[in-house]
Amino acid sequence: xxxxxxxxxxxxxxxxxxxxxxxxxxxxxxxxxxxxxxxxxxxxxxxxxxxxxxxxxxxxxxxxxxxxxxxxxxxxxxxxxxxxxxxxxxxxxxxxxxxxxxxxxxxxxxxxx
Amino acid sequence: xxxxxxxxxxxxxxxxxxxxxxxxxxxxxxxxxxxxxxxxxxxxxxxxxxxxxxxxxxxxxxxxxxxxxxxxxxxxxxxxxxxxxxxxxxxxxxxxxxxxxxxxxxxxxxxxxxxxxxxxxxxxxxxxxxxxxxxxxxxxxxxxxxxxxxxxxxxxxxxxxxxxxxxxxxxxxxxxxxxxxxxxxxxxxxxxxxxxxxxxxxxxxxxxxxxxxxxxxxxxxxxxxxxxxxxxxxxxxxxx
Numbered sequence: 636x637x638x639x640x641x642x643x644x645x646x647x648x649x650x651x652x653x654x655x656x657x658x659x660x661x662x663x664x665x666x667x668x669x670x671x672x673x674x675x676x677x678x679x680x681x682x683x684x685x686x687x688x689x690x691x692x693x694x695x696x697x698x699x700x701x702x703x704x705x706x707x708x709x710x711x712x713x714x715x716x717x718x719x720x721x722x723x724x725x726x727x728x729x730x731x732x733x734x735x736x737x738x739x740x741x742x743x744x745x746x747x748x
Numbered sequence: 749x750x751x752x753x754x755x756x757x758x759x760x761x762x763x764x765x766x767x768x769x770x771x772x773x774x775x776x777x778x779x780x781x782x783x784x785x786x787x788x789x790x791x792x793x794x795x796x797x798x799x800x801x802x803x804x805x806x807x808x809x810x811x812x813x814x815x816x817x818x819x820x821x822x823x824x825x826x827x828x829x830x831x832x833x834x835x836x837x838x839x840x841x842x843x844x845x846x847x848x849x850x851x852x853x854x855x856x857x858x859x860x861x862x863x864x865x866x867x868x869x870x871x872x873x874x875x876x877x878x879x880x881x882x883x884x885x886x887x888x889x890x891x892x893x894x895x896x897x898x899x900x901x902x903x904x905x906x907x908x909x910x911x912x913x914x915x916x917x918x919x920x921x922x923x924x925x926x927x928x929x930x931x932x933x934x935x936x937x938x939x940x941x942x943x944x945x946x947x948x949x950x951x952x953x954x955x956x957x958x959x960x961x962x963x964x965x966x967x968x969x970x971x972x973x974x975x976x977x978x979x980x981x982x983x984x985x986x987x988x
Contacts, residue, residue: 644766647758647762648755704787705783712804716815723825727829729975730830
């Protein structure tokens with residue numbers, strides 16, 4: 636879980652300091668990964684197994700043996716949404732590149748802050 | 749100067765927030781109420797061995813429908829944004845090597861088979877529609893790397909995509925008619941836990957999701973790929 640928080644911080648730093656649009660998009664993905672790590676870690680219980688039933692793991696003793704399946708399902712959703720957002724950002728980056736012939740924010744007047 | 753100071757202050761502030769969160773967090777020793785409900789009753793109620801799949805497809809099926817819709821929206825927005833005006837762009841690149849060609853021809857069927865295996869067995873083993881779909885799309889990546897001129901049949905892809913999306917909603921509605929509610933999987937018998945033909949609608953829905961995600965991602969890939977060809981043309985003599 637600590638590494639998840641660390642990844643979010645690294646990503647935030649990247650978003651705030653980088654000036655190349657592709658770098659910023661990669662930073663967004665790093666933040667995304669950090670959030671997923673934290674969510675999965677929040678559902679983890681010490682020394683328990685994956686929430687998949689098999690011969691050695693029947694439904695009756697599952698509650699005492701498996702980790703929380705709900706955060707994993709939510710992270711699955713979050714990963715797919717993250718992929719969609721990243722793809723959209725890349726598409727916009729391509730458009731910006733077509734208009735301005737550069738991806739460096741410093742060289743694009745309208746995107747400066 | 750002021751800007752970098754602001755950045756440092758923001759980062760320190762966020763780090764402090766995270767640290768205080770991290771400090772008070774204790775790993776629970778027991779599953780909470782909803783989780784233990786899922787763990788105890790999923791097998792009986794849905795017949796699915798993979799609890800995560802059961803949650804994704806049945807208990808939170810509406811979320812997944814929304815998720816698939818978002819993916820569809822993304823893919824259509826990107827197709828709209830990156831529509832290339834000029835058809836038949838001129839591209840120059842090196843012929844791919846014999847090694848790459850042979851290897852990809854050898855590997856492609858197995859990659860597609862793996863993808864199909866992953867989403868057909870979504871209710872039994874780790875994986876499911878989204879993962880299988882991603883594997884399917886990775887087959888297209890290999891194809892496009894080997895043969896950049898490969899003409900992706902986007903018509904066929906869109907047809908598969910929209911029909912599987914439509915069938916997904918229809919299956920969900922059938923739950924409304926024949927079982928407990930929208931996206932209820934007990935339209936078909938749940939069978940014995942751990943068998944391929946079990947878990948009611950879950951495998952069917954996961955196959956549809958797998959096809960839909962696979963074709964959507966392939967569509968995205970081919971759109972990005974066609975844009976790349978377009979740009980190569982603009983700076984003439986771009987080599988790959």
